[in-house]
Amino acid sequence: MSAPPAAQTSRAPGAAFILKKALISAFVALVLFSLMIGVRTEAGPQGQLIYWTRFGDLAAMVAAVFGGSIIVELLRQWWGPVGTVRIVPPSVQTTLAVARRGIAPVLLVFTFLVPVLFYDERYILDLAILVLTYVMLGWGLNVVVGLAGLLDLGYVAFYAVGAYSYALLATNFGLSFWICLPLAGILAAFWGVLLGFPVLRLRGDYLAIVTLAFGEIIRLVLINWQTLTGGPNGVTGIPRPTLFGIPLTPADDGLAALLGIEFSPTHRIVFLFYIILALALLTNWVTIRLRRLPLGRAWEALREDEVACRALGINTTTTKLTAFATGAMFGGIAGAFFATRQGFISPESFTFHESALVLAIVVLGGMGSQLGVALAALAMIGGFELFRGLDQYRMLVFGMAMVLLMIWRPRGLIGHRAPTVFLKSNQAISSDLVKEGHG
């Protein structure tokens, strides 16, 4: 009753409108699902195809779309039109800004304590290692996509190069993890330059498709070059990392025996956790540092306006190459870590899915924001784990989440850019002004 009349008049024809919209949606759903869900095909016992109907499922799906459409429409009326910027009071904004400043250290301290807090929970430790691996990959790709504005859809290729470099060097030549780690990074960077040199003058989606093709080429070569890579069977028996040459095994010369404590397999997990944490933090430190150097600033300038960069005498080709190589190097190092953690790698781990996942983390994080990428990795990988029980529905939910998140926040979670240098006040720049590059 207290609602303003304008709202009432706009809501009054709503009921019929909502119903009509829901009916249309339900009808569209009926047609879409009619054959795909209403009929199920399968190869029969003699190899010929048989089919049976599932009209119950079909009806349920259509009803769900009908109901869902009504709910969405009601929510939309409740929240007001999509895309309206709701005004946030300044006091709330400053509180949020303070919270945002505080969140990174809190997160960091918490991450350091994870092995202490969850020492007995192997599952959480494994998950934390996985999340940190993706945080590192996200930070690595962020250099390419977020800072330099180059769209790389084949990032997984460098991850694969790193993983296979370590796996092959270690199993064939017995090189240790700590020697291979930088080598894997260098080799990945080398491949980055090799790919980047000819293709970086391509722009936008052409670059995207070439990098995607490159990622597929690497995967296909890994599958087919059986004598080197073991083909689809992958490489097994990849050695575990040692602590200054001391293995983390129950053996007599193992770390537990030397320290005089009882051996536990958790030691190795905790060790791995701190390795990937250190690697991820190294990535972060280098990136933050680079942003304040002329090279990093040139990356961002490149994202903003390539023509202006050239007018200022910046060699855009080498600048792009360095971004590509830096990102590739971090990907390669993360790959080497992946190989040592798994002890086994195969081409299956390096599909386009991985590239898409890492890219989604970067974009969802808010391009160029280090904290955003970390949060996005946590949300994506953690969220992905939540749906582990759903098994085959997992990718379905993941895909839907990707679509919805993009519609909800096209600019990612953290939509601000922090300046790299300032005279008086370090104020964040709204993402509306920040370009996302054409390359």
Next chain:
Amino acid sequence: MSGDPILSVDRLSMRFGGIVAVNDLSFDAERRKITALIGPNGAGKTTVFNCITGFYKPTSGAMRLTHDDGHAIQLQRLNDFRIAKLARVARTFQNIRLFPGMTALENLMVAQHNALMRASGLTFLGLIGAPSWRNAEQAAIDLSRTWLDRIGLLDRADDAAGNLPYGDQRRLEIARAMCTQPALLCLDEPAAGLNARESAALSELLLSIRSEEGTSILLIEHDMSVVMEISDHVVVMDYGVKIAEGTPRHIRDDPKVIAAYLGADEEEAIAVMESGT
């Protein structure tokens, strides 16, 4: 022409398919002088700029840039970023091309890229925070601060360039070009969209750049009050060819120039004639 040209354009031609945008154009820009390139819309002025700054490869012709030490560079042999880096030719754009998501200060820092790259030991010295790098960075910030002060934007140093008012963006773009420490500054319609007060301030800025920095300036401009006030030499183009050149006074009375403007745009022709009275 006698004197000491910093840039001499010799029989420059530029064709796009069948269209001849610039045809056999020759002119000189004197050292430490302001040379204006004027002409009706579509006369080919921006094309000349794009050839000089290497964004287009001219179909034929030569452009020679001579530094103060006598070192001469054939611009048509270099591509865009090398012209800016080696020949030290800086430019601005008709439609402003700042880095909108970066602050005013950052824009000026990017302009000092090549010097800072050397100082940061191609990034490696910078990464470990070597003192020599720190000093160079501070010097770059100081130079930026000086320029921000000169264009009256010191207070807005930490604001995103995209958030600045139009007139400020124009001046910031000029300051950014100046931070590359150019020998020749090419300005493409720097007064476009400015009001009378801003135009006057711009004229003052350009004159001070010429006198204090000793930078030679080549500018394209439609605002005749600016052209007449600050130019030492004016080159008039129409349909890709040079139709006149000389001092502003000389140009103003040239019947060919008036005819070109009358043929193209009455308002501009009136502006040319009125600026003389």
Next chain:
Amino acid sequence: MDYFAQQLINGLVLGSIYGLIAIGYTMVYGIVGMINFAHGDIFMIGGFIALITFLILVSFGLTAIPLILLVVLLVSMAITALYGWTVERIAYRPLRHSFRLAPMLSAIGMSFVLTNYSQVAQGARVKPVPPIITGGYTLHEGAGGFVVQLSNIQIIVVITTVVLLALFTWLVSSTRLGRDMRACEQDQTMASLLGVDVDRTISMTFVIGAALAAVAGMMYLLYYGLVDFFMGFVAGIKAFTAAVLGGIGSLPGAMLGGLLIGLIETLWSAYFSVEYKDVAAFSILIVVLIFLPTGLLGRPEVEKV
């Protein structure tokens, strides 16, 4: 020589299928400037719907092959077109004026949704069908006993492609819809000011692209006799490769690119190694883009300064 001729035929047939998918990519790219990553999966859905329709028709006792083919074609085109429309409506339209990467990510997400939707709905196993159309012609019998054959199904694939291509060219060049599409391609704001319904035109672009992908899906089913939920990914990448190779935004380019990719793949498999056929296709894409950055028939991109 005979062997080569046979591979040439096979390559052209495969290329026709790629070309049909590539048209969808090229149209969408031309009009909204985005890679519709879900398009490969639309092709896969088209294949599935053709398969299911075919099964139902056969189980109803229909035996007239031409009639079956016609019904399957129409049903799969219609339903798949609706998929294309829905995908645009849900995942792309809200992001039309957003940042460049958002629709791309949304499209990748949509591709995952469609792949896994069909896995959940129809199971993960490959679905084989017995050869529906058999027979063919022997074109040439070589001395060594090698025969160059042109099967009926190959003829059908090529004829269908040519007919659709002609129809489609007519649609784009001579109808009001085609004019609206070309107008939106040039300048959406201006087009809408001049009374073109931009939303509807874009929707129709997706609908037509999806319908052509459905035809490709059906041809694939007829030609290879199987579909599976994952076939959209590789076919999609290759078709996009074809679109880029031909010059994205150009319809004849898409077809030309499709034929080239089909030929490269077939000839590479025939003379070098089957394992590396995709590597060959992708490598050639990279090489072409390096030397011809806008593809074979694409308009050169002039950089405005």
